[in-house]
Amino acid sequence: xxxxxxxxxxxxxxxxxxxxxxxxxxxxxxxxxxxxxxxxxxxxxxxxxxxxxxxxxxxxxxxxxxxxxxxxxxxxxxxxxxxxxxxxxxxxxxxxxxxxxxxxxxxxxxxxxxxxxxxxxxxxxxxxxxxxxxxxxxxxxxxxxxxxxxxxxxxxxxxxxx
Amino acid sequence: xxxxxxxxxxxxxxxxxxxxxxxxxxxxxxxxxxxxxxxxxxxxxxxxxxxxxxxxxxxxxxxxxxxxxxxxxxxxxxxxxxxxxxxxxxxxxxxxxxxxxxxxxxxxxxxxxxxxxxxxxxxxxxxxxxxxxxxxxxxxxxxxxxxxxxxxxxxxxxxxxx
DNA sequence: TGTGTTGCTGGGAATAATTATCAATAATAA
DNA sequence: TTATTATTGATAATTATTCCCAGCAACACA
Numbered sequence: 001x002x003x004x005x006x007x008x009x010x011x012x013x014x015x016x017x018x019x020x021x022x023x024x025x026x027x028x029x030x031x032x033x034x035x036x037x038x039x040x041x042x043x044x045x046x047x048x049x050x051x052x053x054x055x056x057x058x059x060x061x062x063x064x065x066x067x068x069x070x071x072x073x074x075x076x077x078x079x080x081x082x083x084x085x086x087x088x089x090x091x092x093x094x095x096x097x098x099x100x101x102x103x104x105x106x107x108x109x110x111x112x113x114x115x116x117x118x119x120x121x122x123x124x125x126x127x128x129x130x131x132x133x134x135x136x137x138x139x140x141x142x143x144x145x146x147x148x149x150x151x152x153x154x155x156x157x158x159x160x161x162x
Numbered sequence: 163x164x165x166x167x168x169x170x171x172x173x174x175x176x177x178x179x180x181x182x183x184x185x186x187x188x189x190x191x192x193x194x195x196x197x198x199x200x201x202x203x204x205x206x207x208x209x210x211x212x213x214x215x216x217x218x219x220x221x222x223x224x225x226x227x228x229x230x231x232x233x234x235x236x237x238x239x240x241x242x243x244x245x246x247x248x249x250x251x252x253x254x255x256x257x258x259x260x261x262x263x264x265x266x267x268x269x270x271x272x273x274x275x276x277x278x279x280x281x282x283x284x285x286x287x288x289x290x291x292x293x294x295x296x297x298x299x300x301x302x303x304x305x306x307x308x309x310x311x312x313x314x315x316x317x318x319x320x321x322x323x324x
Numbered sequence: 325t326g327t328g329t330t331g332c333t334g335g336g337a338a339t340a341a342t343t344a345t346c347a348a349t350a351a352t353a354a
Numbered sequence: 355t356t357a358t359t360a361t362t363g364a365t366a367a368t369t370a371t372t373c374c375c376a377g378c379a380a381c382a383c384a
Contacts, residue, residue, distance in 0.1 A: 025332095026379085028331095028380070029379095031332095046370095047370080047371080061333090062334035064333080064335075064371090065333055067372075068333085074271070075271070080313075083245030084245075087342070087369075087370070088371095106301060106305075109236070115301055119300065124289060131282075135268060139268060139316075139317070140317040140320065141270075141277065141316055142315040143313070143314040144271070144314040145313040146312045147309065147311045149309045151305070151306055151307040152305040152306040153303065154302075188350085188351050188352075189351075190362080208341095222362090224362065226342095226344090226362080226363060227363065230362085233343095250340085
């Protein structure tokens with residue numbers, strides 16, 4: 001039962017030890033805690049959201065470090081950065097290990113509400129994969145991630161218009 | 163040959179007279195020129211891009227008005243707002259009248275280059291339509307637009323990594 | 325287990341896009 | 355033409371994000 005266990009797998013923040021070290025980065029407290037917070041989050045968080053949550057665990061954190069680390073994680077492909085059009089970016093752990101189911105977003109252009117959905121992805125996944133392959137060939141572009149967002153009016157705003 | 167011609171259809175900026183008035187908005191010079199610039203643009207423009215172009219046609223324009231008008235047009239559903247993750251929004255006329263072919267984006271996370279592509283398969287278009295319908299039903303959400311973006315490395319940046 | 329190198333950090337200042345304010349202007353309806 | 359009032363433009367204010375730099379700490383090597 002112990003075999004195959006890698007260093008840090010028991011610790012919440014230690015899980016990404018390998019990824020960081022593998023890219024030549026140091027494993028620091030801020031990085032571990034930020035990853036932990038992202039992992040525990042059930043939804044996309046803004047930089048400030050992350051800062052506040054991390055601050056509760058590790059109060060010495062600086063906002064600059066949050067931004068710097070997020071940029072690093074995005075570059076590494078561990079984190080995905082979203083823009084919902086409200087002027088602040090959101091961040092989510094990528095679903096490389098099925099940690100978080102792959103999903104997309106419905107964004108209300110009126111109240112800014114964001115609805116996650118993960119229905120209809122079976123068929124979609126197939127198509128996306130195929131498309132990615134074709135794009136890669138045609139444009140010589142290495143796809144690492146994608147975003148699908150539907151914009152419109154949510155239930156409430158729809159009702160208010162009438 | 164003259165019948166059916168509505169006011170403003172001959173003028174570049176007058177084309178949207180109906181849309182504006184229909185929503186109870188006034189037809190002003192800034193609005194007409196901004197729409198003209200968006201219409202003539204072959205690609206997505208930032209607010210500043212638009213300001214500069216409009217300024218050449220109508221120098222009295224203020225940057226505030228550009229932002230204000232774009233927000234209005236987005237709310238009206240005439241213009242689509244994009245976020246490519248570089249901190250500035252981009253705007254494009256919607257393709258309601260086939261003016262501009264519907265397209266999606268490939269975004270290089272390294273150099274920020276954006277590639278438009280509009281070669282989707284039949285299949286792809288079908289799926290989107292179907293998904294829109296089902297989402298509308300399930301979440302009571304009126305879809306007015308959508309965005310599909312692939313993130314990754316473009317040809318050049320791919321080459322540099324090796 | 326100590327120690328030096330150097331990547332990483334935190335705080336504050338700087339930047340840049342966007343939004344708020346408000347008196348002056350101009351599009352409409354009459 | 356005139357009155358009404360939406361719209362505008364200049365400036366100030368706001369807000370997310372980045373820059374800068376001296377001090378700190380991870381970790382390779384001993």
